[in-house]
Amino acid sequence: MGRYVARRLLQMIPVFLGTTLIIFLMVNVLPGDPVAALWGDHPPDPAQMAQIKQERGLDLPLWHQYLNYLGGLLQGDFGSTIAGDRPVLGEMADAFPVSIRLALMAFVFEMVVGITLGVMAGVKRGKLIDTGVTVFTLLVISIPVFVLGLLGQQVLGTQLGWITPTVRDSMNLGQLLLPALVLGSLSLAYVARLTRTSIAENLRADFMRTAVAKGLPRRRVVSVHLLRNSLIPVVTYLGTDIGALMAGAVVTEGIFNVQGVGNLLFQALARREGTVIVGCVTVFVLIYLVANLLVDLLYAVLDPRIRYA
Amino acid sequence: MPETTKTAAEETVPVAAAPAEAARDSGPAPGKPRSLAADAWAELRRNPLFVISAVLIFFLLVVAAFPSLFTSADPTAGDLSEHFLDKPKLGHFFQPDWFGYDNQGRSIYARVVYGTRVSIIVGVGVTVLVTVFGGLLGMLAGYFGGLWDTILSRLTDIFFGIPFLLGAMVVLNAFTDRTVWTVIGALAFLGWTQITRVMRGAVITAKHADYVVAARALGASTSRILFRHILPNAVAPVIVVATIALGTYIVAESTLSFLGLGLGTNDVSWGGDIDTATDHIRNAPHLLFFPAGMLSLTVLAFIMLGDAVREALDPKLR
Numbered sequence: 059m060g061r062y063v064a065r066r067l068l069q070m071i072p073v074f075l076g077t078t079l080i081i082f083l084m085v086n087v088l089p090g091d092p093v094a095a096l097w098g099d100h101p102p103d104p105a106q107m108a109q110i111k112q113e114r115g116l117d118l119p120l121w122h123q124y125l126n127y128l129g130g131l132l133q134g135d136f137g138s139t140i141a142g143d144r145p146v147l148g149e150m151a152d153a154f155p156v157s158i159r160l161a162l163m164a165f166v167f168e169m170v171v172g173i174t175l176g177v178m179a180g181v182k183r184g185k186l187i188d189t190g191v192t193v194f195t196l197l198v199i200s201i202p203v204f205v206l207g208l209l210g211q212q213v214l215g216t217q218l219g220w221i222t223p224t225v226r227d228s229m230n231l232g233q234l235l236l237p238a239l240v241l242g243s244l245s246l247a248y249v250a251r252l253t254r255t256s257i258a259e260n261l262r263a264d265f266m267r268t269a270v271a272k273g274l275p276r277r278r279v280v281s282v283h284l285l286r287n288s289l290i291p292v293v294t295y296l297g298t299d300i301g302a303l304m305a306g307a308v309v310t311e312g313i314f315n316v317q318g319v320g321n322l323l324f325q326a327l328a329r330r331e332g333t334v335i336v337g338c339v340t341v342f343v344l345i346y347l348v349a350n351l352l353v354d355l356l357y358a359v360l361d362p363r364i365r366y367a
Numbered sequence: 368m369p370e371t372t373k374t375a376a377e378e379t380v381p382v383a384a385a386p387a388e389a390a391r392d393s394g395p396a397p398g399k400p401r402s403l404a405a406d407a408w409a410e411l412r413r414n415p416l417f418v419i420s421a422v423l424i425f426f427l428l429v430v431a432a433f434p435s436l437f438t439s440a441d442p443t444a445g446d447l448s449e450h451f452l453d454k455p456k457l458g459h460f461f462q463p464d465w466f467g468y469d470n471q472g473r474s475i476y477a478r479v480v481y482g483t484r485v486s487i488i489v490g491v492g493v494t495v496l497v498t499v500f501g502g503l504l505g506m507l508a509g510y511f512g513g514l515w516d517t518i519l520s521r522l523t524d525i526f527f528g529i530p531f532l533l534g535a536m537v538v539l540n541a542f543t544d545r546t547v548w549t550v551i552g553a554l555a556f557l558g559w560t561q562i563t564r565v566m567r568g569a570v571i572t573a574k575h576a577d578y579v580v581a582a583r584a585l586g587a588s589t590s591r592i593l594f595r596h597i598l599p600n601a602v603a604p605v606i607v608v609a610t611i612a613l614g615t616y617i618v619a620e621s622t623l624s625f626l627g628l629g630l631g632t633n634d635v636s637w638g639g640d641i642d643t644a645t646d647h648i649r650n651a652p653h654l655l656f657f658p659a660g661m662l663s664l665t666v667l668a669f670i671m672l673g674d675a676v677r678e679a680l681d682p683k684l685r
Binding site for chain 1: 521524525526530532533534540614618621626628641648649659664666670671674
């Protein structure tokens with residue numbers, strides 16, 4: 059087990075380096091000069107521009123810039139913004155707690171409701187409740203998140219007045235509730251569909267017949283034998299989703315004015331603040347890699363036949 | 368040890384090379400085995416989900432190809448004497464004022480009709496690119512194995528780690544005048560990994576089959592083995608993933624346009640129109656309702672098609 063984890067951690071290093079390199083290249087190779095953007099629409103002053111570039115090390119060749127960036131990362135230094143020279147780490151420290159809250163709320167929502175709906179539909183395959191869940195998930199997948207967000211904001215916020223249409227305090231759990239529901243809705247539909255398929259497949263498995271034949275109560279058959287064996291694909295999906303929820307929150311955070319990473323990234327894009335973008339994506343990649351490892355370790359808990367040497 | 372990097376899609380996708388079922392009652396000649404494709408087609412035709420989605424998609428393709436058949440109005444011509452707060456004239460079928468006017472006095476009906484083209488082109492374009500390139504890479508990695516597989520699989524892992532929408536935003540942000548092709552390129556650049564993984568897995572399953580060994584023993588060339596023997600038997604899960612992904616690419620395009628990072632204001636796109644609608648959603652909800660409705664209907668059609676194809680190609684679900 060320990061050796062397995064160590065090997066997986068080592069395997070993460072090339073993927074991590076590759077991903078940060080790609081995102082670094084995407085930000086820096088593509089046209090658009092962040093230093094020139096400091097002047098807005100005015101033509102930049104060449105002397106001043108050269109000086110700023112030299113101070114930030116932006117005149118170095120790209121591979122050197124990347125190595126410098128990596129060197130900084132190892133010391134926990136994410137660089138600083140071009141406009142205002144603020145440390146990126148500080149900007150992220152303000153934004154990430156908000157996004158983590160939002161993503162965790164969405165995650166719990168999609169997990170609990172999604173698995174419940176999926177089990178209900180899978181156990182009663184072909185019945186009314188199955189059709190209902192299937193139609194519901196199809197609709198949720200078809201309606202894009204930004205439309206759902208706008209509708210929710212309009213109906214629940216403006217017309218019914220149940221919630222505040224936009225979030226005023228980004229750390230307030232009550233105000234984050236609707237954005238979290240909207241954010242988690244698409245994944246909820248996928249979780250429900252995955253659970254349903256998996257449950258329906260396992261219903262015919264031998265261990266199910268045995269469990270029923272042993273005379274176990276139905277509740278125990280479903281909740282222990284069936285669910286545990288059906289959860290592996292769902293856990294796989296949920297594992298990759300926690301990072302995707304944070305990265306995909308740009309739209310939701312924009313609509314509801316949540317001051318999280320999505321908002322930070324959107325502003326960074328508009329101002330071409332490459333260091334902020336690279337920094338945030340680096341953290342997303344780390345979250346994604348660690349979540350993947352946790353998922354693989356969870357397999358062994360769900361299915362004792364899987365062992366890690 | 369389990370495969371360490373599986374995606375949700377792979378889990379639900381049928382394993383390749385389902386045994387061709389012997390002919391059933393409705394089959395062609397008794398005793399004659401039907402191919403997987405023929406079997407799937409027979410299955411599909413009986414599925415109401417498929418019939419509904421196929422009709423819908425055919426209709427959308429016609430609208431995208433010949434929008435002028437459906438409206439005589441120009442989607443970019445604004446007439447400011449038409450006020451956007453006026454309720455849409457729902458009785459005026461196919462007239463420019465059927466769905467009302469937007470804040471620049473442009474016919475929403477005409478914009479909804481003409482907006483179909485962008486969504487369909489982006490959806491189909493990205494899917495074709497991703498399937499061809501991603502599929503080819505997956506075949507190479509799966510068939511040749513060894514160093515090829517190691518390099519391509521690590522490359523896939525790396526691209527898979529980049530958040531899809533966010534990556535597309537970063538790429539598109541660099542271009543000042545974006546066309547449909549820029550959007551297609553950006554989405555395909557970040558979206559190919561899923562197909563590669565599915566194709567790789569399917570090819571690995573298929574390449575040890577007896578018919579492949581037999582073909583090699585008969586002296587078939589590598590390309591013949593790959594394209595005539597392995598590909599037809601490995602393509603089923605790829606088709607399923609690609610069909611479902613098509614709908615998500617349409618959503619991605621409209622999301623990018625909604626964020627102002629997709630097509631410019633000169634192009635007619637549902638996402639862009641929904642972005643315009645957000646400022647007037649309280650007083651003129653029809654600005655949001657019609658483009659959003661068409662967008663959702665289009666995505667629904669492709670998701671339903673994907674579901675139907677999956678049911679037809681996955682023997683486990685029968």
